[in-house]
Amino acid sequence: MTPVLEVDRLVKHFPILRGILRRPVAWVRAVDGVSFAIAPGETLCLVGESGCGKSTVARLVLRLDEPTGGAIRLDGTDVTGLDEREFAPFRRRVQMVFQDPYASLNPRLKVGQIVGEPLENYEGLRGKALEERVAGLLAKVGLRPEGVGRYPFEFSGGQRQRIGLARALALNPKLIVADEPVSALDVSVQAQVLNLMMDLQEEFGLAYLFVSHDLAVVEHIGHRIAVMYLGEIVEIGPKQVVLDEPKHPYTRALVAAAPIPDPRAKRDTLVLEGDVPSPLNPPAGCRFHTRCPFVMDRCREETPRLREVSPGRQAACHLLEA
Template identity: 70%
Template structure:
């Protein structure tokens, strides 16, 4: 049996809100509200959604940088949800992270060779000469020359710093890398180089990625499967092609339609959603999206939709799809995005 690198079941993270002189708990922020997914070896699962939907919190929970409120996290079949730090340490080298800002995530006082070599020293304790050879090989693998070992982070460009951060993550041969907006701080041309590097490394090393992003163009380029989050919940999860070609959840369709296209004259129907994202401190009952959904019914306001497999491999949490309805959404709630001169 092929055990997934990562298995997440009913994961929750609630933050208590305290007020008053006595610091009494008055509410809870439901940053992550019961999500489940898995990531296979050599696979890239992209987590997308609006700001504040809980994407980055999911990454922190997977890394155990913050403890979950409920649910379970299994790495290579081992439940690490509640392991104490001394028992968790041997498993930390199997999951590493690439942060959004490469400059802030690198120690400015250390040279590149030390930055990449430190994880090897901490986890494997090999001889200095062998460690230096390993560091040189890793730097070359990510497109940096051997003389980069002697340079400080400020001496690199933004793209080179992110390559250095990727090298540090690869230093201990992880099975899973959590990448939180790893190219959003880079120029577009450099983004493509870093994305292609990540894809080449995945093919060579069979490493799995949990790729967190809000950029649908980036997600379409690198992802194998996509999980769409809204207000702490996964509302749709499926392979990349069906999500981009035929999204089944109204929120996913709105996200796809909101992405800009290269041709300004291209006619495209848009699903318009109104209003702001509700507060995670006081989320709506039933389906969290019902306050903005043009297809909401009384059932949506009272009953939470479960994530169900509507078609093979395509899971959606929407009452509209529970009875097997797979067609396009009603046209009455779609508006045509046309150039005024074409009308």
């Protein structure tokens, strides 16, 4: 089965410009050799601390930012080097749900215009046909049809995120990139939106690239997890396996930091010390070695590569090679 999305050694370096001529004097290595694939109907969750590069990966997949290197393939077609005109037909295959439901909707447009705009641009729908499609999309996400005549400020945060989902569904995409889609919502509303996304996935066969820092959310919605640190993937595998038996020390620290509702439950006590190094000048060797409690001399000199540690699961750590 051809993956909906394949990312192969994806790189994004942002220049630091100085002087009158605005010449680059340094580069922020936001994403540095990331590879993964997403199958139809699958949810891959991209997790990690703030600044690790996960949102940049999401923007690169959508070509909102242009990659410095690597390849992006949609349904087996390499779209990395396509210009905007050539890439336009692929835009309907991949849509995005943004983090902030307050900023991602145009406050000057009514909901019917927001959801209907993609249908007008790509399918040429007008009049009664457009109204019926928009009403149907709003119903799919649990909103009343009469909401088409209202502005975004008249809705709650959870309702606005449902409007964002309706807009993303308008062109029947195969992949939806969701960048922290519930982090700005109340916990009870988060559960409603997550359950809605799972229902829509089952109904339409959607694939999700789900960006999050909340492991409880990831455990609820994900099928597989990819853990990022300082622009690189350090562990990737099935959700429950990664959460129950993390192999990489950084993954162990993330799982240990996640709150557990049972105060009597035993947990890993691995606590990280120090700050995340700057992506302007990442450490040599393993990028995590400056904070790793198990660091060896080899870690400071040699970069570990992702290797299979169990069926369908990979991790990048020299400790796993012993």
